[in-house]
Every structure is written in C-alpha cells, then in structure tokens.
Amino acid sequence: MPASGPGEIEFVATEGGARLCVRGEWTLAHHGTLAERVRALSAQAGAGEAATVDVDGLAALDTAGARLLHALLGPERIAALLADETALPRERRALLKAVADALAEPPVPAVGTQGSALGDVLADTGEAMVAFWRHLAGITGFIGLILETALRVAVQPRRWRMTALVANLERTGLDAVPIIALLTFLIGAVVAFLGATVLQNFGASIFTVDLVAYSFLREFGVLLTAIIVAGRTASSFTAQIGSMRANEEIDAIRVLGLDPVELLVLPRVYALLIALPMLTFVAMVSGLVGGMLVSATTLDISPVLFLSRIQDNVGLIHFWVGMAKAPIFAFLIAVIGCLEGFRVQGSAQSVGEHTTSAVVQSIFVVIVVDAIAALFCMEMGW
Known part of the structure; x- marks a missing residue:
C-alpha cells in the first residue's frame, strides 16, 4: 500500500541494480521538505545512475511534486516511467506527462547567417510583389x-x-x-x-x-x-x-x-x-x-x-x-x-x-x- 505522510525518497543499491524508491505524498503542502530531500539525494554519488524507479509507495501527486520528480529523475527516466503503464495510474501519468512537456527545453534556434543590405531589399521587394499579386487576384476574383x-x-x-x-x-x-x-x-x-x-x-x-x-x-x-x-x-x-x-x-x-x-x-x-x-x-x-x-x-x-x-x-x-x-x-x-x-x-x-x-x-x-x-x-x- 502507498505510504501516507510527507514524501520520501531513498536510493537503494542492490545486486539486481540500482533502484530509487519514491513514497508518500508529493504535494505542495510538503514542497519545502521534499525540495531539501531532492537536493540532498541529487548530491549523492551514484544517484544519477539509478536504472529503475519504484513508485509503488507514492500516495499523492500534484504539479509541485511532479516538478520535483522531474528535477530528480530527469527527462529520460520520466519518459521510461511514463512508458510503463503499470507503474502509475492513468491520471498520474497524464499529470506527470503534462509537467514534463511544459518543462521540456525549447529547441535552440539555428544561428542564421548575417544578411546583406541588397538581399534584404530584394526580399522585401519580393514579399511586396507577392502581396500585391494576391491582392490583385482577390480584386479580380471579386469582380468576376x-x-x-x-x-x-x-x-x-x-x-x-x-x-x-x-x-x-x-x-x-x-x-x-x-x-x-x-x-x-x-x-x-x-x-x-x-x-x-x-x-x-x-x-x-x-x-x-x-x-x-x-x-x-x-x-x-x-x-x-x-x-x-x-x-x-x-x-x-x-x-x-x-x-x-x-x-x-x-x-x-x-x-x-x-x-x-x-x-x-x-x-x-x-x-x-x-x-x-x-x-x-x-x-x-x-x-x-x-x-x-x-x-x-x-x-x-x-x-x-x-x-x-x-x-x-x-x-x-x-x-x-x-x-x-x-x-x-x-x-x-x-x-x-x-x-x-x-x-x-x-x-x-x-x-x-x-x-x-x-x-x-x-x-x-x-x-x-x-x-x-x-x-x-x-x-x-x-
């Protein structure tokens, strides 16, 4: 059964591989305590190498808790957790996915080459001609x-x-x-x-x-x-x-x-x-x-x-x-x-x-x- 009370996280190293156990309530009411625990666990050596995440003991989850989980586990392990339909109920998977999508880093825009003055003038002229042609076509069609x-x-x-x-x-x-x-x-x-x-x-x-x-x-x-x-x-x-x-x-x-x-x-x-x-x-x-x-x-x-x-x-x-x-x-x-x-x-x-x-x-x-x-x-x- 999921444990009630403030959320807990524990890093366990077993013979079968590293495992990170998540228990309790991961909600806004316990945000301060959970944030301290996440920072402490992130500083431990080997925490980032945990291959599996155990969320069987998770009692409650809201957007604040999902944000902390995302910061702790990272995008790859969150994606693996969402792919496992048996790990979390459907509504919690939807909440975790929404938070993960919102926190996804935007793509870095490609650095464009510096344009020349002549090229900018020609581009503006071309755009103006296209707009004029479309407007002329619209008037002609309306006349018809x-x-x-x-x-x-x-x-x-x-x-x-x-x-x-x-x-x-x-x-x-x-x-x-x-x-x-x-x-x-x-x-x-x-x-x-x-x-x-x-x-x-x-x-x-x-x-x-x-x-x-x-x-x-x-x-x-x-x-x-x-x-x-x-x-x-x-x-x-x-x-x-x-x-x-x-x-x-x-x-x-x-x-x-x-x-x-x-x-x-x-x-x-x-x-x-x-x-x-x-x-x-x-x-x-x-x-x-x-x-x-x-x-x-x-x-x-x-x-x-x-x-x-x-x-x-x-x-x-x-x-x-x-x-x-x-x-x-x-x-x-x-x-x-x-x-x-x-x-x-x-x-x-x-x-x-x-x-x-x-x-x-x-x-x-x-x-x-x-x-x-x-x-x-x-x-x-x-």
Missing part, C-alpha cells in the same frame, strides 16, 4: 463574382432590390451633391484665377476660358468627384459591410440561404454607377460656373462671352471623354469598398484598418486609371 451574380439576377426581375438601390442612390448621390458642387466651384475659381494671373502677362487672358473648360470637362470634373466619392462612399461601404461581418450578420445571411453579394454588393454597385456620372456632371457645371465668376470679376469676360467661347472652341468630345471615365471609376470604387468590408476579421480595429485601406486603394486606383486613360486618349487624338 459580382459580374456573375449580376448576370444571374438580371434575368430574374423579381429578385431586383429596388428599395435598397434607391436608398443607396440617395446616400451616395443626392447627399453628396452639396459638397461636390461647393468644392468644384471653389477649385474652378482657383484654376481661373491662376490662369488669368499667368496669361494676363502675355495678353492672352481670353484663353482662361479654354483652360477652365478643358480642365473640368476632361479631367478635374470626374477626377475630383471620384476622389471625393472614394473618401466618402468607399469608406461607408466598408464600414457598413465590415460591421455586419464583425457582428456575424453576413454568416446569418448565408445561413438563411441568401447571397450576400446579391443582397449587399449589387445595390451599392448599381447605385454608384448611376450616381457618379450625375455627380460628375454637377462637378463640371459647378467648376465652369466658378471659372465664369472669376472671369467676369477679374478679366471682364461676361458670362455670355464665356459660354460662347466654350461653344466655339471646346469640342463636345472633351465632355464625353470625361463622362466616359465616371462609370469605370464608380465600379472600381464600389468593388474596393465592398471587398474590404468582406475582409474584416471581426473587431472594431479591423473595421477601422480596412476602412482606411479602402479609401487609400480607391484614390490610388482612380488616379492610376485616370493617368492611363489620359495617355490613351492623347495617343488616339481624342
């Missing part, structure tokens, strides 16, 4: 998913969500008219003032009208509108869908058998496709009005002369070039905003990070696509 869903829903009018479309159209289009009109009006006035300041020195003040018209019809109208919408609407899309993702509402939609792309993404994409061209037209008109006001007050160019100059010297192609960019920008902004919302991991911090990422990506993509379109139109002579 949106187009597939749109084609599938287009032939089923009963699945069109007109209420969601109108609500998103109001938020993305109608509510943005004041800020778009005000900012483009002020920028139109600034462009006209700068043009007048420079061109007046050459006696070519009348060309201020052409400068304002060309810049707002081709570039500034759609570009400024897209940048404002990217900061205002893309962030809104990401925050809305990201909050639903964090609250597990997206999972609930899937459990109900509904398609989140059809329910959440398509109404937002359609609304922005309708709203951005209209906002672009508002921006063009507001910019021209701002330039007209500065021309009338600074250059004595009347509004009638201003409009007549535009009609005679500025072709309609410039208006259509600017308007043609609007649906492209709208689609890209909506896709990026919705995709970043679906990438939210489930915390408020993740919502903020992806909202910021959506705005930065949208503005970056808009500027890059606008630059490519400008080069293409220049080569085509449009």
Whole structure:
C-alpha cells in the first residue's frame, strides 16, 4: 500500500541494480521538505545512475511534486516511467506527462547567417510583389463574382432590390451633391484665377476660358468627384459591410440561404454607377460656373462671352471623354469598398484598418486609371 505522510525518497543499491524508491505524498503542502530531500539525494554519488524507479509507495501527486520528480529523475527516466503503464495510474501519468512537456527545453534556434543590405531589399521587394499579386487576384476574383451574380439576377426581375438601390442612390448621390458642387466651384475659381494671373502677362487672358473648360470637362470634373466619392462612399461601404461581418450578420445571411453579394454588393454597385456620372456632371457645371465668376470679376469676360467661347472652341468630345471615365471609376470604387468590408476579421480595429485601406486603394486606383486613360486618349487624338 502507498505510504501516507510527507514524501520520501531513498536510493537503494542492490545486486539486481540500482533502484530509487519514491513514497508518500508529493504535494505542495510538503514542497519545502521534499525540495531539501531532492537536493540532498541529487548530491549523492551514484544517484544519477539509478536504472529503475519504484513508485509503488507514492500516495499523492500534484504539479509541485511532479516538478520535483522531474528535477530528480530527469527527462529520460520520466519518459521510461511514463512508458510503463503499470507503474502509475492513468491520471498520474497524464499529470506527470503534462509537467514534463511544459518543462521540456525549447529547441535552440539555428544561428542564421548575417544578411546583406541588397538581399534584404530584394526580399522585401519580393514579399511586396507577392502581396500585391494576391491582392490583385482577390480584386479580380471579386469582380468576376459580382459580374456573375449580376448576370444571374438580371434575368430574374423579381429578385431586383429596388428599395435598397434607391436608398443607396440617395446616400451616395443626392447627399453628396452639396459638397461636390461647393468644392468644384471653389477649385474652378482657383484654376481661373491662376490662369488669368499667368496669361494676363502675355495678353492672352481670353484663353482662361479654354483652360477652365478643358480642365473640368476632361479631367478635374470626374477626377475630383471620384476622389471625393472614394473618401466618402468607399469608406461607408466598408464600414457598413465590415460591421455586419464583425457582428456575424453576413454568416446569418448565408445561413438563411441568401447571397450576400446579391443582397449587399449589387445595390451599392448599381447605385454608384448611376450616381457618379450625375455627380460628375454637377462637378463640371459647378467648376465652369466658378471659372465664369472669376472671369467676369477679374478679366471682364461676361458670362455670355464665356459660354460662347466654350461653344466655339471646346469640342463636345472633351465632355464625353470625361463622362466616359465616371462609370469605370464608380465600379472600381464600389468593388474596393465592398471587398474590404468582406475582409474584416471581426473587431472594431479591423473595421477601422480596412476602412482606411479602402479609401487609400480607391484614390490610388482612380488616379492610376485616370493617368492611363489620359495617355490613351492623347495617343488616339481624342
């Protein structure tokens, strides 16, 4: 029978080989006494050569006692003791194994070679390219998913969500008219003032009208509108869908058998496709009005002369070039905003990070696509 009372350890040398006998209670209550006995026995010559361990007299064992046994016996004899299923009850073997695993020494990390500055730069560049490629593949795949869903829903009018479309159209289009009109009006006035300041020195003040018209019809109208919408609407899309993702509402939609792309993404994409061209037209008109006001007050160019100059010297192609960019920008902004919302991991911090990422990506993509379109139109002579 196991002996009760404080734990005892005894090293016995017999003709059959060395044996270490463990008896009594190896618990936290007797930790001080047991620690002294373990240190004393470890100092004895030959204690480390004990081939077998006798634990038949072990009455109780907890993590403190298991820690002392591990220090006394060492990992190899503890492993041999655990391998013997008859030596200890199953629960004590499990406890001893857990303590042994926790005390196992971590592997020594291999000493790496010292890297060079060029190698570090190339490694960082490679990682950035891989991340960019994966992100581009994700956007491309999401665009394909949106187009597939749109084609599938287009032939089923009963699945069109007109209420969601109108609500998103109001938020993305109608509510943005004041800020778009005000900012483009002020920028139109600034462009006209700068043009007048420079061109007046050459006696070519009348060309201020052409400068304002060309810049707002081709570039500034759609570009400024897209940048404002990217900061205002893309962030809104990401925050809305990201909050639903964090609250597990997206999972609930899937459990109900509904398609989140059809329910959440398509109404937002359609609304922005309708709203951005209209906002672009508002921006063009507001910019021209701002330039007209500065021309009338600074250059004595009347509004009638201003409009007549535009009609005679500025072709309609410039208006259509600017308007043609609007649906492209709208689609890209909506896709990026919705995709970043679906990438939210489930915390408020993740919502903020992806909202910021959506705005930065949208503005970056808009500027890059606008630059490519400008080069293409220049080569085509449009």
